[in-house]
Amino acid sequence: MKNFFRKSVYIGIAISLFTIILSCEEEFTDVESNVITNTKFDTDAISIDVITENSPLERIQSDNISRQIAQYLLGVYANPDYEKIEASIVSQISIPTGLSVLDGVVYGADTTVVTKIDTVFLKLPYQVTSNTDGNKFEIDSVFGDKSKPFHLNIYRSNTYINVYNPADPSKINSFYSDDVFEKIGTELNTEVNFPFIPNENDTMFVVKRRLYDDTIVASDTIKLFNSTASTIPVPFARIPLNEDAFKELFLDKYETGEFASQDAFNDYFRGIIIEATGDEGSLTSFNFNNNNSTLIPSLEVYYTNTVLKSGTVVLDTISKNNSFPLSGFKVNTFKMEDKVYPVNNEIKIQGTAGSEGSITLFDQVKIDELKANNWLINDATLTFYINQSADTSHVPDRLYLYKSDTNVLSPSFSQIKDATSEGAFGGIGGFLSRDASGKKEKYTFKITDYISDILNGNIEYESILKLKVYNPSDAPTSGNDIVFRNSSWNPKAVTLFNNSAENGVKKAALVISYSKKTE
Numbered sequence: 001m002k003n004f005f006r007k008s009v010y011i012g013i014a015i016s017l018f019t020i021i022l023s024c025e026e027e028f029t030d031v032e033s034n035v036i037t038n039t040k041f042d043t044d045a046i047s048i049d050v051i052t053e054n055s056p057l058e059r060i061q062s063d064n065i066s067r068q069i070a071q072y073l074l075g076v077y078a079n080p081d082y083e084k085i086e087a088s089i090v091s092q093i094s095i096p097t098g099l100s101v102l103d104g105v106v107y108g109a110d111t112t113v114v115t116k117i118d119t120v121f122l123k124l125p126y127q128v129t130s131n132t133d134g135n136k137f138e139i140d141s142v143f144g145d146k147s148k149p150f151h152l153n154i155y156r157s158n159t160y161i162n163v164y165n166p167a168d169p170s171k172i173n174s175f176y177s178d179d180v181f182e183k184i185g186t187e188l189n190t191e192v193n194f195p196f197i198p199n200e201n202d203t204m205f206v207v208k209r210r211l212y213d214d215t216i217v218a219s220d221t222i223k224l225f226n227s228t229a230s231t232i233p234v235p236f237a238r239i240p241l242n243e244d245a246f247k248e249l250f251l252d253k254y255e256t257g258e259f260a261s262q263d264a265f266n267d268y269f270r271g272i273i274i275e276a277t278g279d280e281g282s283l284t285s286f287n288f289n290n291n292n293s294t295l296i297p298s299l300e301v302y303y304t305n306t307v308l309k310s311g312t313v314v315l316d317t318i319s320k321n322n323s324f325p326l327s328g329f330k331v332n333t334f335k336m337e338d339k340v341y342p343v344n345n346e347i348k349i350q351g352t353a354g355s356e357g358s359i360t361l362f363d364q365v366k367i368d369e370l371k372a373n374n375w376l377i378n379d380a381t382l383t384f385y386i387n388q389s390a391d392t393s394h395v396p397d398r399l400y401l402y403k404s405d406t407n408v409l410s411p412s413f414s415q416i417k418d419a420t421s422e423g424a425f426g427g428i429g430g431f432l433s434r435d436a437s438g439k440k441e442k443y444t445f446k447i448t449d450y451i452s453d454i455l456n457g458n459i460e461y462e463s464i465l466k467l468k469v470y471n472p473s474d475a476p477t478s479g480n481d482i483v484f485r486n487s488s489w490n491p492k493a494v495t496l497f498n499n500s501a502e503n504g505v506k507k508a509a510l511v512i513s514y515s516k517k518t519e
Contacts, residue, residue, distance in 0.1 A: 041515040043378070048362060048510045050382070052498040054341050054348055055358040055466060060486055062332040063175040065163055067473065068289070071489040072332045073352065074124075075196065075276050075283040076150035077143050081391045082350045082493045084337040086150075087283055088275045090157055090181050092328030093299060095265050099254040099322065102305065111309050114212035115251060117243040118302040118319075121205075122154060122189075122274070124237040125224055125295040126198065127287050137234055139200045141285035143394050143491055149195035150281030152239060156249075157271040158182040161329040177334040177353045181273055188272070190240045196276070198284050203233035209319050212306040217317055220302070224294055234295060246301060250322075266328070272299070283491050288330060299324040332489060345500035346387050349399060349469060350493035357384075357467035357496070359401075361451075361510055370455050375514035380451035384467070385442045385506035390495035392440050398470035399430045399443045399494075402484040403463040413484040416465070417449045420479045427475060442506075443496075451512060469493070 063069070073087035101115055128137035159181040165171040209218040223233040249269065253259055258268035290296050300323055307316040334353045341348050347357045359382070362370075382401070386392065403414045419427045428445050435441040453459045468474075471488045497503040 040518055041376070042518055043513070043515045045511055045513040048366070048512065049499050050362070050508055050510050051360040052347055052384075052467075052496075052508045053358045055356040056341075057353045057356060059176040059178040059334075060353050060488060061174050062177040062334070062487065062489075063161075063173075064330050065161075065174060066172045067485065067487065069330070069332070069473075069487065069489065070287055070289040071141075071285045072288055072330060073283055073285055073334075073489055073491060074152075074274060075144070076278045076281040077283040077491055078280055079144070079391055079394075079493065081495060082348060083339045083354050084279070085283060085352055085354070085491055086276050086278070086335040087352070087491070088273065088333045088335070089286075089326075089330065090159075090161075090271055090273050090333065091288075091297075091326040091330040092161060092266055092271045093269065094325045094327040095259060095262060096322065096324075099259055101251055101254055101303075101320075103318075107307065111307060111315065112311060114306045114308060115247075116210050116212055116214075116304050116306065117247050117251070118207050118209055118304055120241040120243050120246045120299070120301050122237075122239040122241060122272075122297070123300050124239070124286055124297050125290070126200070126235050126237070127285060128200075128234055130232075135232065137200065137203075137232060139198050139235060139284070142198050142282050143284075144282035145280060146198055146282045148280045148282075149197045150276050150278035151193040152189070152196040153193060153275050153277070154188045154239065154241065155183040155273040155275065156185060156188060156269065157273050158184045160267065160270050161331070163329070175331040177332065177336075179331065179333060181271075181331075181333070183273060185245075188241050188245055190242055193277075194239055196237065196239075196281070198237070198282060200235045202235045202237060205238055207302045209302075209304045209317070211304070211314065211317065212308070217304075218319065220319070220321075226292060226295070241299070247303075250301060251303065262328075271329075272326070285489060288326060293325070297326040299326070345498055345502050346390075347467075347496050347498050348493065349396070349467060349496060351396070351469035351471070351488045351490040353488075354469075354491075354493060358404075359465040359467060359508075361461070361465065364461075367454065367461055370512075371457070373514075373516065375455070375512075375516050377448060377452040377455060377512060377514055379513040380446070380448045380510065382445040382447055382465075382508075382510050383442055384444075384496045384508050385503070386440050387495040387497055388439055388441075392494070394492045395432065395440050395494040396469045396490065396492040397432050399445075400468050400470040400474045401428055401430060401445050401447070401465050402468070402474070402486075404466050405463050413466075413486060414463075415476050415482045415484050416447055417453060418447050420476050420482065421449045422446065423476065423479065430470060451510075 072089050078084040126139045127141045129140050131138050165173045205222045207220040208216050302321045305318040309315050336353050348355045404411045430443050430445050433442050454461045469490050471490050497506045499508045
């Protein structure tokens with residue numbers, strides 16, 4: 001009888017199970033997590049070379065229709081070690097109810113109202129952390145060269161984002177990172193190819209209020225705060241938009257059928273495309289699900305109504321602002337450089353629609369050999385070392401493993417057992433480790449239960465493992481959540497050593513610790 005057992009950290013459970021396995025065996029000398037030793041067993045370990053290859057991604061699902069995606073990337077990340085990313089955002093726009101330029105006020109026959117747009121802009125609040133002195137916010141979640149701009153343009157989208165699949169309305173729709181969205185007209189930003197550079201000093205903006213003849217009569221200072229009690233302003237990007245275009249597209253239609261309901265508006269104005277292009281610059285992650293509504297990206301329209309008598313006498317000025325959050329359905333599009341990595345001693349792991357790793361643990365001959373050993377599996381770890389000569393400025397804090405079946409045309413993806421069985425203890429691991437000098441060194445995965453199931457015949461080894469940059473949505477939500485859904489708004493990248501012999505002790509390897517009954 002073959003027995004494979006991964007030892008529990010709970011001593012009582014371990015002793016009970018071994019009572020069953022070993023009948024009357026006694027005198028355990030050590031009951032540790034993942035290690036079994038007593039007078040009837042010898043403990044040892046074996047290192048198995050694994051086949052590790054690059055696995056480029058063509059695209060990933062990148063909408064929020066069937067999943068909750070809070071982070072969206074915008075900008076350009078160009079690193080010679082990896083694929084260049086041009087990340088853009090397509091978003092629907094929410095409208096407030098009861099929009100009216102004049103708020104229903106009726107004036108006399110000799111009175112006219114002239115509406116003047118003071119400014120229109122796209123507001124993009126940054127994600128921030130407090131500096132060491134606690135008196136200022138610093139922008140986080142920025143990758144690349146923050147000293148150089150990328151080009152930013154904003155367009156009106158003519159692609160309707162529907163919750164249901166038009167080809168099969170019984171199914172939920174989905175959009176992918178390489179989808180193309182049709183544009184209407186020219187750029188909506190006042191400066192074409194707006195040079196975008198994240199700036200933590202952009203914490204305020206002054207809106208000059210103007211009469212019908214451009215006379216400045218007042219000004220409003222705009223600042224954003226994390227809470228009503230906060231006195232430290234949050235930095236935000238401001239992209240000036242074409243005032244004439246938005247007067248025609250928005251203000252002039254406030255009380256028409258196009259603005260009668262959110263559905264009507266979504267059909268009329270199907271969304272905006274925030275498009276990033278260029279060969280340099282940085283990539284910034286923006287939060288679109290902030291609990292503080294003022295920190296949600298939005299389209300801001302400021303305008304002033306001048307009430308005139310007899311066409312020249314100013315009776316009143318009414319300053320207004322309408323805010324249109326970028327909410328509803330959204331899609332992150334990634335234009336990735338078509339880069340072919342050489343077949344050498346390393347693999348490239350890059351988030352978004354970059355590159356993953358494909359790992360084959362063993363062939364059937366090796367499986368049969370291991371099964372014949374009649375081992376008790378104590379521990380199984382898969383380790384990948386970082387090539388520290390490559391760029392390590394933005395390596396992921398964690399990588400992730402999942403299973404892909406062997407169906408080439410239509411593969412299905414699932415969680416590795418340890419992701420759920422060890423969920424309370426870090427799952428499969430994959431966290432970044434550093435060496436004694438503090439350098440970023442390796443990633444180690446715990447796949448003990450998965451290996452045990454293969455070697456004791458509980459499951460057939462009919463899949464390969466895929467290695468990717470970790471995204472918070474990767475981890476299973478419960479013990480029954482075994483389906484893996486691949487998405488990523490994490491653009492970080494790392495170069496790992498593969499299984500090539502030239503990598504020496506740093507080659508990718510599966511290490512199995514086991515106990516075997518003595519003769």
